[in-house]
Amino acid sequence: MLSKHIKEKLNDKYSQTSGRTVRYPKDCNGLAEHISIVCKTKISASTLKRLYGFVKGASQEPRLYTLDLISEYLGYKGWEHLLQSLANTSLPKTKEVIKLKPEQVGKGQSIILSYEPSKKIEMIKKENVFLITSSNDRKLLVNDEIKFKLIELHYPLTLTSLIRKGQSIEVRQLATVSGITSIEKI
Numbered sequence: 001m002l003s004k005h006i007k008e009k010l011n012d013k014y015s016q017t018s019g020r021t022v023r024y025p026k027d028c029n030g031l032a033e034h035i036s037i038v039c040k041t042k043i044s045a046s047t048l049k050r051l052y053g054f055v056k057g058a059s060q061e062p063r064l065y066t067l068d069l070i071s072e073y074l075g076y077k078g079w080e081h082l083l084q085s086l087a088n089t090s091l092p093k094t095k096e097v098i099k100l101k102p103e104q105v106g107k108g109q110s111i112i113l114s115y116e117p118s119k120k121i122e123m124i125k126k127e128n129v130f131l132i133t134s135s136n137d138r139k140l141l142v143n144d145e146i147k148f149k150l151i152e153l154h155y156p157l158t159l160t161s162l163i164r165k166g167q168s169i170e171v172r173q174l175a176t177v178s179g180i181t182s183i184e185k186i
Contacts, residue, residue: 001050001051001052001053001154002051002052002053002070003086004114004181004182005086006070006074006082006086007022007052009074010022010031010070010073010074013073013074013075014030014031014034017034018030018034021118022048022052023116023117023118024054024116024117025049025052025054025055028045028046028048028049028052028054029045031045031048032044032045032047032048035048035069035070035073038073039069039072039073041069043066043069043070047062047066050062051066051070052116053116053154053178053179053181054116054177054178064079067079067082070082096182096183096184097183097184097185098152098153098183099150099151099152099153099183100150100151100152100183100185101149101150102125102128102130102147102148102149105125105130105185106125107125107126107127108124108125109124109125109185109186110122110123110124110125110133110185110186111123111124111125111130111151111183111184111185111186112182112183112184112186113151113157113174113175113180113182113183113184114180114181114182114184115157115174115175115177115178115179115180115181115182116175116177116178116181117177117178118136119136119137119174119175120134120135120136121134121135121136121137121140121174122134122135123146126145128147129145129146129147129161129163130145130146130147130148131143131144131145132144132145132146137174139172139174140162140172140174141164143164143165144162144163144164144169145161145162145163145164146159146161146162146163147159147160147161148160151180151183152180153179153180153181153182153183154178154179154180154181155175155179155180156173156174156175156176156179156180157173157174157175157180158171158173159171159172159173159174
């Protein structure tokens with residue numbers, strides 16, 4: 001699966017010329033067609049769906065040929081050149097993690113979760129709950145207090161508790177389509 005930074009670059013390039021981005025699996029059809037036109041080399045939508053993480057259980061590593069084609073579309077000489085460019089870019093001072101238990105987060109420490117389609121939630125740890133400080137997902141609102149047992153990349157997030165304005169809300173599951181695509185500790 002592609003990193004979120006490369007997906008952002010793909011979305012930026014695709015939206016500059018088409019006005020569209022990849023938010024859903026069907027959007028990969030348009031991106032595949034656009035890459036094929038720009039690079040004069042065919043790439044399948046199903047390949048892009050795997051690289052974007054829309055296809056569950058796709059653990060096969062992408063071919064270097066495919067990664068070079070994506071790099072060419074983004075204006076790089078090849079995959080290594082793209083990776084080198086990313087390594088030289090100063091990215092935010094966060095620590096990306098694969099699994100996260102509540103006890104691994106210190107009081108006052110923030111977490112940012114991302115998942116498709118283009119959802120991002122920020123939370124800060126209080127005593128024994130996490131307070132939502134920013135959310136563009138209607139399932140969680142700012143000032144909601146949540147509890148969970150584990151956050152794991154590529155899996156949905158199951159809440160064990162959700163308190164909104166002092167009222168207990170039915171426990172919900174988030175990121176059911178794509179799973180969590182990014183976990184950042186700040």
